[in-house]
Amino acid sequence: MQDAATPQEALPWHALEATAALDRLATDRHGLSAAEAQSRLATYGPNRLPKAARRGPLIRFLAQFHNLLIYVLLAAAVVTVWLDHVSDALVILAVVLLNALIGFVQEGRAEKALDAIRGMIDPQATVLRDGHRHAIPADQIVPGDIVIVEAGDRIPADLRLIRARGLKIDEAVLTGESVAADKAVGPVGEGVALGDRHSMSYSGTFVAAGMGVGVVTATGARTELGHISTLIGRVETLKTPLIRQMDGFARHLTYAILAVSAAAFLFAHYLRGYSADDAFMTVVGLAVAAIPEGLPAIMTITLAIGVQRMAARNAIIRRLPAVETLGSVSVICTDKTGTLTRNEMMAQAIVTAGGECEVTGAGYSPHGDFRTMGSEIEPTRHPLLMELVRAALLCNDAEIREDSEGWHATGDPMEAALVALAAKAGLDTALVRKQFPRTDEIPFDAQHRFMATLHHSHEDDGFILIKGAPEDVIAMCALERHADGDKPLNRAAWHSGAEELAARGHRVLAFAVKPARQGQQDLSFGDVDSDAVLLGFVGFIDPPRSEAVKAIADCHRAGIRVAMITGDHAATAREIARQIGLSEHPKLLTGADIDKLDEKALIAAAHDACVFARTTPEHKLRLVSALQADGHIVSMTGDGVNDAPALTRADVGVAMGRKGSEAAKESAEMVLADDNFASIVAAVREGRTVYDNLMKVIAWTLPTNGGEALTILGALALGLTLPITPVQILWINMVTAVALGLTLAFEPTEEGTMRRPPRRPGQPILTGDLLWRVLFVSLLVVAGAFGLFYWAESQGRPVAEARTLAVNAIVAMEAFYLFSVRYAHGTAFTPRGFLGMPAILIGIATVAAAQAAFTYLPFLQAVFDTRPLSLLDGLAVIGVGVALLVATEAEKRVRFTVTRRQARERS
């Protein structure tokens, strides 16, 4: 195939024989030694693509000003200078600058936090080093490493394949070709295009099916992916539908403010006889009052804090909009193994034609006894048992290893449990595997639910071992093994035996053997579909996670349905569902049941079923669609490569961080660092909290701006003296937005959050309720400000003093309103409501100090034209604040009563 003219040493990797590739890379099929790998890592560097350059700090800082609201403020500052109000202009600039600084610092922190969170799901890869399998971070891979890949894996570096078993690779990232390419180990022509190089698999592509082993030819930027793009680690902006909706709102608000301001200018100048200069300054005050300049930054920060809190609970958000969707999830579909259970398997029961025996022990430790009817037996005296155990060891890819903390599994936990079982039975596991080397295999796949291996020893002709789900393995068998020879298979008896083990909550695997054909060197599906001899079953225990029990109860209280979707046996699934409190008598559908239903019938059937057993990834996809058609917001978990479509389709796709494939993680909105169901529920809770907090930020900010703007408009309309000046408004906005508004981003979850039903999806931000609240509180602020202003004026005190009083009153009202806003679903009049959390208390203390400075410091008195106030004034200011709190709480109580009554009437 190769060009005769090209000498062997100059051939590209794909045109080279596999063994020549190994030689050129100075390695062999057992992999590099740890020391050699270390030294190559020092030479070639980590297997990482250079990160896309981030926006520099200056650009990030300048970007803070790129906002329509800020443009309006800057324009106002320019005109103010032109009108000779230099100190006013300086205050406007100070506010804009402070705002940008806060945005810059907080956004930087948020981005850093998100980076760190993304780092938590850095990919792993399986390599052979010193002849042993190791799971290592993919960036530790070096040229010459032997990498093992299977369905769902992301190829971690460029590989020259040395073994390919039904290997299909999705190379769309590199070639744009959507059909997965078949791979083989033979060399291909030197000049063939990337997409036709069957002997290679390239970094960044995904294994669609099968398994393969390859030697690493290039890492990091030297890979094909590195050549075509050096831009990796796409920088995600902190935007979600809600934030975008809010941005849109802010834009419309700005236009409205400009229109009202223009009208107010004309009104003041022509009808009220203000000089153009005065009229303009009043209008600047109005615009400044009405613009919620701090809002976008605070919302972004609220969101980032939510993402961080979720990460702290092991839920890593990959796509930001999921933070909001999580809050409205109404069904959580979850895997069983490892998510609801611990995935710490132990083989506990063995069934052969000779009877059942029990195995004792703990974890993956290779120590334990075999017992029948309570008395210990010597396994080596039971040939049926030993043959099954040997099959379990050979048809198996896992290893167990001891370290200072105990015994651990590498590979599939169930297979590791089988290795421990073989050791308990007295087999020298390494020796047996050497005696019967594997010639070929059909890897396990959730679709066909079995795995088969072909072995040859020096003495015999070879044999095939099969292990898998009992129904599937029994279907392949014609005979069953007895101590005195093979007999015709009693299917019914074996089926009910499997059923009985499963009903005890055991996960059951069946084992079978079949002689190989003469000279057989490879294995295909046709070789295992009939005439095998059944050896027996192994039953595993996999204890439920205790946290899952509580999390399920939480979901039920929160109006969220939980559905278990498992590949496992119906009886096992039913028993585990009972143990974890999903349901005492769960309605169960199997994959076979689902196959019989059309879309409409499935929607009806899925409506109240909570356990789905013996399902395949296609069933998952159909279920997600059916539940969505039934009006649900669906969260779905998955781990395998074939789960990707269901994860993409779900509203919140959740991939397992530990046992999940890279393909599943890539399609998911969220990755669970600990594979734990309880983490999904924690994320839902945080999702509800984030949404609540965003609403609180809005509900607090808008009336603040509304109150100030209405105060100015009211004074203008009625021809009264302005109770607050434009610079004073800026002062209020600057102090309160930062010290008070920001505290809402840190609000903890409100009590009862998980006792409410899920939020209706797609609800607009500005609901009628919220608009009413904004108007109501705005009017209260106006009343308070005018009230104190005229109270002071009526005593014949100077305007400047009355204004100082009005400003303090507005700030006090905002501070007290904060206490009310913190509880959207309950009263603020509780000890916790008053003492709150440190952020609020710090915020209030800061504002109090700032107000004292504003009122009494000569320097600030000069800038803001303020006057010192008396103790009585101080009491009046606090009194107005308390009055506002009482009024808003009373309104809340009335609103709750009305809503509750309406809900009762509806139901």
Ligand code: ATP
């Ligand atoms: P879930 O997390 O959805 O509960 P599961 O582990 O129960 O998943 P799968 O992994 O799809 O489901 O496995 C389905 C069935 O295939 C298992 O019940 C078991 O009978 C069989 N099986 C699982 N792993 C292996 C394996 N490594 N070799 C052979 N058979 C297996």
